[in-house]
Amino acid sequence: MTPQLLAPLSVQRQLLFLGELVPDADRASAYARLCDELWTRLQQQGVAVLELVTDDEFSAFGSALETCAVFFSADESVKQGAQSAVPGEGYAVRPGKELLAVRPGAPAWGSGRSRTQHAALQKASSRADRLCRGLLCALCRSPGLDVHSGRVLGLLDDAPLLGQASASLLRCARYSPDPHAAQLLAFAPHHDRGVLTLVASAQEQGLQVRLPQQGQGAGAAAGAWVDVPLGPGRVAVLCGYSLSYALGGLLQPALHRVRPVAVAGCGGAAGGSAATAGGGRVSLAYELCFRPNPCVDPAAITQGAAEQLPAAAAAAGEGGAASRPALLTSALMERFEATHPVSINGGVRVKQDPGANTPAAAAVAARRQREENGTAARDEAPAVKRGRHDGGPEAADEQAGSPAAAPTALSQPAPAGGGGHGGQAEAAAGENGDDRINIIVKDQSGSEVHFQVKRSTRVGKVFDAYYCAKGMDNHSCRFLYDGSHVRDHITVGQLGMKPGDVLPMVEDGDVIDCIIGQAGN
Numbered sequence: 001m002t003p004q005l006l007a008p009l010s011v012q013r014q015l016l017f018l019g020e021l022v023p024d025a026d027r028a029s030a031y032a033r034l035c036d037e038l039w040t041r042l043q044q045q046g047v048a049v050l051e052l053v054t055d056d057e058f059s060a061f062g063s064a065l066e067t068c069a070v071f072f073s074a075d076e077s078v079k080q081g082a083q084s085a086v087p088g089e090g091y092a093v094r095p096g097k098e099l100l101a102v103r104p105g106a107p108a109w110g111s112g113r114s115r116t117q118h119a120a121l122q123k124a125s126s127r128a129d130r131l132c133r134g135l136l137c138a139l140c141r142s143p144g145l146d147v148h149s150g151r152v153l154g155l156l157d158d159a160p161l162l163g164q165a166s167a168s169l170l171r172c173a174r175y176s177p178d179p180h181a182a183q184l185l186a187f188a189p190h191h192d193r194g195v196l197t198l199v200a201s202a203q204e205q206g207l208q209v210r211l212p213q214q215g216q217g218a219g220a221a222a223g224a225w226v227d228v229p230l231g232p233g234r235v236a237v238l239c240g241y242s243l244s245y246a247l248g249g250l251l252q253p254a255l256h257r258v259r260p261v262a263v264a265g266c267g268g269a270a271g272g273s274a275a276t277a278g279g280g281r282v283s284l285a286y287e288l289c290f291r292p293n294p295c296v297d298p299a300a301i302t303q304g305a306a307e308q309l310p311a312a313a314a315a316a317g318e319g320g321a322a323s324r325p326a327l328l329t330s331a332l333m334e335r336f337e338a339t340h341p342v343s344i345n346g347g348v349r350v351k352q353d354p355g356a357n358t359p360a361a362a363a364v365a366a367r368r369q370r371e372e373n374g375t376a377a378r379d380e381a382p383a384v385k386r387g388r389h390d391g392g393p394e395a396a397d398e399q400a401g402s403p404a405a406a407p408t409a410l411s412q413p414a415p416a417g418g419g420g421h422g423g424q425a426e427a428a429a430g431e432n433g434d435d436r437i438n439i440i441v442k443d444q445s446g447s448e449v450h451f452q453v454k455r456s457t458r459v460g461k462v463f464d465a466y467y468c469a470k471g472m473d474n475h476s477c478r479f480l481y482d483g484s485h486v487r488d489h490i491t492v493g494q495l496g497m498k499p500g501d502v503l504p505m506v507e508d509g510d511v512i513d514c515i516i517g518q519a520g521n
């Protein structure tokens with residue numbers, strides 16, 4: 001039986017944003033109740049569901065959900081057009097799931113339908129941003145936490161005010177109803193990297209959170225997956241990794257997932273365009289993030305916080321603020337990457353275990369062995385390379401509706417007919433000589449993303465998939481192969497080749513170095 005999660009919490013926007021300014025005893029006490037309840041629910045259940053009484057926010061979310069549903073039902077060329085027209089915007093299409101992302105303040109793009117959609121998403125993202133900041137402020141002011149809100153709010157950017165793209169991100173996802181995917185999670189269990197995430201969906205069902213396993217909220221149902229009741233007018237609030245870190249572990253990041261979306265399952269409650277998008281589930285997730293450069297110092301942030309807090313942190317099994325070093329947000333995100341294997345697209349980033357018995361792992365191990373022996377790949381006998389097929393652009397590695405390059409080893413087998421980027425199966429195909437090779441993209445911290453691609457795949461597609469897996473803006477990194485800058489128009493097979501070279505240089509398991517923050521291509 002699904003445990004009863006919680007009664008919706010009513011919030012009036014004017015309460016959130018004006019409550020403390022208006023000298024009205026009722027409003028002040030209602031605001032205090034909101035603060036308290038928000039804290040208690042996040043701490044005990046990992047999620048709070050808000051009922052938006054004044055519909056300003058939800059009408060923005062609702063129209064974004066509607067326009068996205070229509071957009072997602074449009075044909076592939078529209079999607080491809082949008083993708084190429086949006087430098088700096090995350091965009092990905094995966095089997096069974098379509099994802100579109102915008103940042104508040106990002107300039108409009110495209111024309112016609114995609115422009116309409118972008119405008120709706122922009123409006124929803126700025127509403128969500130405002131709501132999220134108000135909730136963060138309320139959380140800090142809760143009697144249970146009692147942290148100076150400026151210490152946390154000061155780490156956010158003020159980009160939405162300046163009309164520049166912010167660090168925060170609104171994702172709109174459509175999970176298509178697939179009879180073959182009925183047993184597959186639509187979104188693998190994950191933590192969000194940001195501060196707070198708001199999730200809205202016209203469909204009541206889909207989102208699930210795992211109740212905390214230990215600490216204050218732990219009860220009989222500790223560790224159980226529970227449904228988060230969404231639907232029109234409701235928004236779920238989830239604590240992300242950054243906030244959890246900033247508060248020294250006083251709140252745990254919410255582990256959440258999207259359950260399987262069956263054909264007849266979640267489409268019914270959608271109403272309007274969401275239903276005409278072919279059923280399935282459409283959701284908006286707004287992830288409020290710290291700006292890229294400030295220092296997040298848990299000890300300073302929680303200094304003087306409510307007295308019972310150290311005990312709460314200890315009960316949650318965390319070392320508390322004192323054991324968490326002050327980190328730049330960029331370092332915090334690296335820490336997140338290192339400890340969280342699930343990318344936002346549901347792909348699993350796998351650090352290959354050299355002992356693992358897969359061809360991909362064997363290739364990586366062999367390459368490392370070569371490096372240790374001082375035998376650089378470039379020094380190998382040409383005869384070895386001559387046997388390889390250089391792959392021409394005509395052999396493009398495209399499949400409609402799936403990215404040309406995807407991280408290997410997805411969390412579940414790809415749904416039938418969905419492109420089949422399924423880790424081991426592909427690795428085996430590579431071994432059989434169908435011209436696929438493993439390429440590793442590695443950043444300065446040593447974090448790796450593995451790809452299995454054809455030699456004919458354009459490296460730009462690998463980079464796009466990398467940005468997508470990392471949740472980063474396109475064109476925000478510089479890529480080096482063998483120390484030289486890689487242009488994104490060449491193919492994987494052309495990596496490292498100089499004008500006049502006839503033999504391919506790239507080897508299975510080769511590494512492309514990624515310099516984060518240096519725009520490159």
Ligand SMILES: O=C(O)CCC(=O)C(=O)O
Pocket residue numbers: 171173187192199201206207256257258283284285
């Ligand atoms: O679609 C949903 O309900 C959740 C999406 C989500 O968890 C995310 O985008 O991080």
Ligand SMILES: [Fe+2]
Pocket residue numbers: 190191192197256285
């Ligand atoms: Fe999420």
